Amino acid sequence: MKLSFIILSLASGLALSAPPHELSFYVVSPVEGKAPVVDGCLNEVAWEKAAVFRHYYVYNCAEPTPGKLKTEFRMLYDEKGIYLGIINFEEHPEKLRKIITDFDNAAIWTDDCAEIFFDARANGISYHCFKVNCIGTRADFRRRDAAVYQNDWSGTDWTARTSIGKDRWTIEAFFPWSDLPAKAETSDIWMFCHVRYAYSGGKFAGAASSVLGGYSSPRNFGYIYFQGANDTVSPEKASALLSRSAEEPWCAMAGDTLILRDKGKSVLTEPGQVKNNEFAEIEKLSAEVARACRKSAFKMYREELDAINRECRVLEKEKTTVSGLRRLYVLKERCRALKWKIALEESLN
Numbered sequence: 001m002k003l004s005f006i007i008l009s010l011a012s013g014l015a016l017s018a019p020p021h022e023l024s025f026y027v028v029s030p031v032e033g034k035a036p037v038v039d040g041c042l043n044e045v046a047w048e049k050a051a052v053f054r055h056y057y058v059y060n061c062a063e064p065t066p067g068k069l070k071t072e073f074r075m076l077y078d079e080k081g082i083y084l085g086i087i088n089f090e091e092h093p094e095k096l097r098k099i100i101t102d103f104d105n106a107a108i109w110t111d112d113c114a115e116i117f118f119d120a121r122a123n124g125i126s127y128h129c130f131k132v133n134c135i136g137t138r139a140d141f142r143r144r145d146a147a148v149y150q151n152d153w154s155g156t157d158w159t160a161r162t163s164i165g166k167d168r169w170t171i172e173a174f175f176p177w178s179d180l181p182a183k184a185e186t187s188d189i190w191m192f193c194h195v196r197y198a199y200s201g202g203k204f205a206g207a208a209s210s211v212l213g214g215y216s217s218p219r220n221f222g223y224i225y226f227q228g229a230n231d232t233v234s235p236e237k238a239s240a241l242l243s244r245s246a247e248e249p250w251c252a253m254a255g256d257t258l259i260l261r262d263k264g265k266s267v268l269t270e271p272g273q274v275k276n277n278e279f280a281e282i283e284k285l286s287a288e289v290a291r292a293c294r295k296s297a298f299k300m301y302r303e304e305l306d307a308i309n310r311e312c313r314v315l316e317k318e319k320t321t322v323s324g325l326r327r328l329y330v331l332k333e334r335c336r337a338l339k340w341k342i343a344l345e346e347s348l349n
Helices: 002-012 045-049 106-110 235-242 271-292 296-317 322-348
Strands: 021-023 025-030 071-077 081-089 113-119 127-133 138-145 148-150 159-164 168-176 189-198 205-208 222-226 250-254 257-262 265-269
Touching: 025 250, 045 071, 071 189, 081 113, 081 189, 106 113, 106 127, 113 168, 127 159, 127 168, 222 235, 235 250, 235 257, 235 265, 265 271, 271 296, 271 322, 296 322
Parallel strands: 021 250, 025 071, 025 222
Antiparallel strands: 071 081, 081 168, 113 127, 113 189, 127 138, 138 148, 159 168, 189 205, 189 222, 250 257, 257 265
């Protein structure tokens, strides 16, 4: 996370005490009208009101790299419990691994499946975990703390249905409050993580809804906020909500706004401006290195410079994200290293 720390420090002018953790944040809307029917289709009107979360990361990767498995989830709640819809986009649904058929089989993770974690206390210690594979086989357990995992615990009323289509497989699930750590009230903040396991490519691939979130790392779960019927969550409010539980320093996206918080203070900035600043610096450094490479003694560095510029052009076309800003910073530092390497060789010759 050190690279994002440097980027965001420069962009905001806020001196951070440590590298910030990139947080995931999702607003859970209340059900409007008729609640979804859990049939694995996600075609009820209620789902149209739910926000869509698409910002997944490569599973168990220390740097927050965007996930290669296209995945998204939606979530709703009412007086009865939480409704969750997950779409797992899949190029080869015929190759989905679907071996496990018996309830609570510990090997379910070896199938194409989902692990779903809820931490109602938002303390990164205890959680309830629910697992569903692509053919609807289920498993569950709960964790009390780092030393106590209750694998013999099972929820009594939660349900999940799945469907497999031409380019995706879908989960629709309902978790009654009785099977969860607590009943969420309006304005509550919980921690949450969804991990996807996939094998259709011939080997394991994984994606997570939060950086490094998973079975053994609940402190890295993202956050969900239970929104009221007439509640609007602005970036300022998102910052205040996350500051209740998240350990500082941290950064998060709220809509199109980047939030950076440390030492009790928040800075809201435009990621696009940071991106423009990084490109401007890279362009300047690149021009200096290109001029030096005209000399025969330094032509050997032209290939690396061209590679940097190619990567920049790719990033220029991509949507601006914190992960993208980190990659830009890496390219800038590579360019700067080339500049000083050439300068050092010039001084020695």
